[in-house]
Amino acid sequence: MRSEVLLNTVGLWSGYGGKPVLQGVDINVREGEIVAVIGRNGVGKSTLMKSLIGLLARDKGSVIFRGEEIDTVPAYKRARLGIGYVPQGRDVFPRLSVMENLLVGESINGQRASRDQIESIFSYFPILKERRNQPAGTMSGGQQQQLAIARVLMGKPALILLDEPSEGIQPNIVQDIARIMVELNKSTGVTIVFVEQNIDMIRAMAQRCYVIDKGRITNEIMPETLEDRDAVRRYLAV
Amino acid sequence: MTVYYTLFTFLYQTGDAFAFLVLSACGLAIIFGMMGVINLAHGEFIMCGAYVCAASARAGLPLPLAVLAGALAAGAAGMLIERIVIRPLYDRPLDTIVATWGVSMIVTQSTLILLGSTMPGTGTPFGSFAVGPYSYSIYRVVLMGAALATLGLLWLGFTRTRFGVLARATIQVPHIAQALGVNTGLVYSLTFGLGAALAGLAGGLYAPTMTLVPTMGSAFVVEAFVTVVVGGADIFLGTAPAALVLGIIKAALTSWQGQLAGQIGLLVAVIIVIRILPRGISGWILRERA
Ligand SMILES: Nc1ncnc2c1ncn2[C@@H]1O[C@H](COP(=O)(O)OP(=O)(O)OP(=O)(O)O)[C@@H](O)[C@H]1O
Ligand SMILES: [Mg+2]
Numbered sequence: 001m002r003s004e005v006l007l008n009t010v011g012l013w014s015g016y017g018g019k020p021v022l023q024g025v026d027i028n029v030r031e032g033e034i035v036a037v038i039g040r041n042g043v044g045k046s047t048l049m050k051s052l053i054g055l056l057a058r059d060k061g062s063v064i065f066r067g068e069e070i071d072t073v074p075a076y077k078r079a080r081l082g083i084g085y086v087p088q089g090r091d092v093f094p095r096l097s098v099m100e101n102l103l104v105g106e107s108i109n110g111q112r113a114s115r116d117q118i119e120s121i122f123s124y125f126p127i128l129k130e131r132r133n134q135p136a137g138t139m140s141g142g143q144q145q146q147l148a149i150a151r152v153l154m155g156k157p158a159l160i161l162l163d164e165p166s167e168g169i170q171p172n173i174v175q176d177i178a179r180i181m182v183e184l185n186k187s188t189g190v191t192i193v194f195v196e197q198n199i200d201m202i203r204a205m206a207q208r209c210y211v212i213d214k215g216r217i218t219n220e221i222m223p224e225t226l227e228d229r230d231a232v233r234r235y236l237a238v
Numbered sequence: 239m240t241v242y243y244t245l246f247t248f249l250y251q252t253g254d255a256f257a258f259l260v261l262s263a264c265g266l267a268i269i270f271g272m273m274g275v276i277n278l279a280h281g282e283f284i285m286c287g288a289y290v291c292a293a294s295a296r297a298g299l300p301l302p303l304a305v306l307a308g309a310l311a312a313g314a315a316g317m318l319i320e321r322i323v324i325r326p327l328y329d330r331p332l333d334t335i336v337a338t339w340g341v342s343m344i345v346t347q348s349t350l351i352l353l354g355s356t357m358p359g360t361g362t363p364f365g366s367f368a369v370g371p372y373s374y375s376i377y378r379v380v381l382m383g384a385a386l387a388t389l390g391l392l393w394l395g396f397t398r399t400r401f402g403v404l405a406r407a408t409i410q411v412p413h414i415a416q417a418l419g420v421n422t423g424l425v426y427s428l429t430f431g432l433g434a435a436l437a438g439l440a441g442g443l444y445a446p447t448m449t450l451v452p453t454m455g456s457a458f459v460v461e462a463f464v465t466v467v468v469g470g471a472d473i474f475l476g477t478a479p480a481a482l483v484l485g486i487i488k489a490a491l492t493s494w495q496g497q498l499a500g501q502i503g504l505l506v507a508v509i510i511v512i513r514i515l516p517r518g519i520s521g522w523i524l525r526e527r528a
Contacts, residue, residue, distance in 0.1 A: 053417050079419035091414045093407045103400070104407045107419035155419060 003031040004066075006159055006191050007052070011061035014051045020059065021047040023215035031158075034185055034192045036206035036223070038235060044215045045195040046088050049163045052193075053085040054078040065159075079108050084152025088163035088195070090144040092151070094137025098128050101136050101151050108155020121150050124180050142173035149177070153184070162194035166201045178204035197236055199226050211235045243370035248489060254378050255492075255500075256485035257385035261443060262458040263465035263477050264388060265436030271471035272409050272429045274331060275324060278339040280437055280462060281455020282346060283312040287438025288445040288454060289353070295360040301446070304360075308442030309435045316434020320427050328426075342455075349452040357450040377446065384443055388436070389478055396474075405429055464504045468511045470518020479519050483507075 007029045015021040021044040029035050037045050050056040052063055054075035062069050070078055079085065084105075093101050102121070106113055113121075122129035125146040131139060136147055145165055152160060162181070166174040178201050184190055196202050202209060203223045211219035225231045266280045291308030295301055319341060327333045364376035396402035408415045408425045416422045440458060448454065465484060469476030487507055492500035515522045 055413055055417055075413075075416045076419050076421050079417055085417040087414060087417070091411050093410045093414070095410055096403065096406055100403045100406070103403050104415065104418055104420065107404065110419070151418065 003033075005029070006031045006033075006066060007193070008064045009052070009061065010064065012048075012051060012058055012063060013060035014047060014056050014058045016047075016056075021215055022051060024061065025212070025215070025217055027210055027217060029159075029191060029193055031191055032185070032189050034182070034194070034205055034207050036202050036209040037193065037195045037212055038197065038202060038209050039212035040236060041197075043212050045212055046163055048212065049085070049087075049161050049193075049195060052161055053083060055085075076107075079155075079157075080110065082109070082156075082158035084108055084155060084157030084160045086148045086152055086160065086162045086165065088167065090141070090148040092136040092139075092144045092147050095135055097133050098136055098139075098147055099132045101147055102128075102154050105151035105154030108152065108157055111156075113154045117154070117156075121153050124153075124184070125150050140169075142169040145169055145173070145177065149181075156188075157190065159191045159193065162192060164195050164197065166196060166198040171200075174198060174201055175204065177201075181205055199232060199236075202226060239370065243372060246369050247372060248493060250374055250378070251489035251493060252485045253382040255488040256481050257378075257382040258444075258458075259461055259465045259481035259484055259488075260385040260389060260478065261381070261436075261440040262462040263469070263481065264392065264473060265433040265438075265440065266462045267466045267469065267471075267473045267477040268392075268436065269430055269433035270466055271473055271476075272405060272433075273328075273426055275328075275334050275430070276331070276338070277433070278335060279319070279341040279345065281453075281459040282342050283316060283434045283437035283455075284441035284458050285345075285349065285450075285452065285455040286315055287312040287441030288448075288450055289349070289357055289441075290438070291442035291445045292357060292359050292450055295445075296358065301360070301363060305439065305442035305445075308445070309439040312438020312441065313431045313435030316437075317427055317431035319434075320430035324430065325423070325426075346452045346455075353452070355451060359448070359450050360446050362446045381443055385481075388439070389474070393474055401425075401428070460501075461504065464508050466518075467508050468518055470515075470520035470522070472520030472524065474520075475523045476518050476520030483519075 005028055009025050009027050012022050012025040013020055025048060037048060039045055047056065051058055054070070054073060058071055062071050064070070065078070065081055065083070070081070093104065127143055128147055128150055131143070136144060139147065149162070149165070165177055181192060182205055185192055194205065203226060206223045209221050209223055210217050211221060219235065221235070265283065266277060269275050269277045287308035290311040291304045294307045295304035299307065323337050323341060324334055327337055362375065362377050364380065366373045366375050396406060404415065404420050405425050408420060408422045412422055448457070465477060465480050468484060469480030484504055484507060487503050488500040491503040511518065
């Protein structure tokens with residue numbers, strides 16, 4: 001199965017207030033892939049995700065989606081190209097209900113989600129159906145993470161950017177989320193790029209991994225490599 | 239019997255004060271609560287609504303449509319000013335205060351130069367009704383209804399429409415709303431326009447009851463600010479209850495000691511509230527809930 005490149009970056013530089021964080025990142029993601037971005041704390045994983053969705057402007061280089069440079073496209077228009085961003089720390093809208101949070105996600109494709117689509121999302125995340133009228137800010141971290149994922153599913157994105165979904169949530173929910181993401185990828189073909197430090201989640205989801213360090217991609221490895229403790233120490237430990 | 243008449247007078251005056259406070263304040267409250275912008279040109283949007291309403295009514299438009307025209311004109315002016323003046327200053331709250339103050343002075347002075355020191359108004363419609371020995375303006379009762387209807391429609395608009403949900407999402411976590419495909423710039427522009435249109439609505443509704451002069455906005459602005467400060471950032475949890483409490487205070491003091499006492503009472507109420515509830519009534523309610 002050969003498929004097209006959906007997203008790539010070419011020599012991408014970006015950072016905060018003139019201080020560079022990414023210093024020439026090159027990645028290539030093909031349609032239908034699940035790719036992990038791994039690396040120690042503070043190496044620039046979230047900075048990469050923010051640069052891809054456009055919350056952070058690049059300093060040099062390019063972000064290319066479906067073959068088109070999108071460097072000058074504002075974040076909301078990048079989202080509308082079919083990119084669903086799930087931020088680190090989930091950032092649900094705390095004083096909107098679960099249902100209202102989901103409705104915001106419709107802005108990605110600008111279409112009302114059908115009843116079937118909403119039911120199918122609820123079948124992956126039944127807790128959200130149960131709590132549909134509850135303010136999102138009152139839910140647990142794991143529930144908010146599920147909401148943040150469901151929120152982008154409302155807009156049927158072609159690409160999901162998932163930043164550390166396992167952070168601060170219970171191991172059994174981490175496993176659930178990994179399983180659901182793989183299922184979604186199989187059933188809808190959605191492409192997934194995710195940042196993760198949790199070995200179990202990486203091994204459960206990723207088809208391949210980019211290792212990022214000091215603002216560059218230093219390695220590309222297969223998830224099985226992480227069965228080896230030395231490799232884990234080399235790529236992930238502090 | 240007289241006790242009932244007195245009670246009715248008190249209710250009428252409270253309702254009248256409540257309506258004035260709600261209508262004066264809701265545009266200001268929306269712009270402050272949703273965007274964090276303290277709009278010192280609020281009074282000029284009110285004046286714009288009043289002038290356009292009076293001019294359209296005198297040109298033969300029925301009053302309800304004339305009021306609507308005033309609101310729309312102020313809303314359009316608001317969106318224009320948001321684009322030109324406010325947008326570049328979103329990250330600089332103090333600068334927006336100065337800039338909107340500047341807009342306020344420019345508009346007041348240009349109106350004075352272009353249209354003169356006063357503008358012919360339209361008479362108050364509907365006449366009056368009597369309860370016991372006292373007579374009351376029917377139009378004032380219409381204004382009370384308009385205040386309640388405005389609150390009701392705003393509530394529906396912000397909770398039941400797509401725009402309302404996106405606007406609330408945008409104030410809560412703007413960058414995430416944007417990353418999910420929401421054109422937050424447009425949301426801000428429309429929100430500011432809505433706030434200005436509500437100011438224009440207040441101007442239009444009160445145009446038949448007052449003398450139209452370029453500085454007429456200042457009659458509303460003090461009470462609008464008092465209400466927003468007491469209420470805090472949330473229009474439904476803040477502005478409405480604040481207007482009710484302040485309406486009662488104002489009506490009580492006015493009937494006891496006259497207009498001036500009513501005004502002073504409001505200012506004293508603000509000072510007390512700032513001491514006890516620095517984030518206003520809605521800040522307090524939201525904290526109790528959390
Ligand atoms: N908003 C910001 N302003 C300034 N510097 C920032 C900002 N966000 C992150 N940084 C800095 O940029 C560098 C990379 O941060 P980034 O959040 O991309 O790391 P990360 O790899 O996602 O780390 P983590 O695993 O802790 O999430 C860090 O040194 C961080 O301190
Ligand atoms: Mg991070």
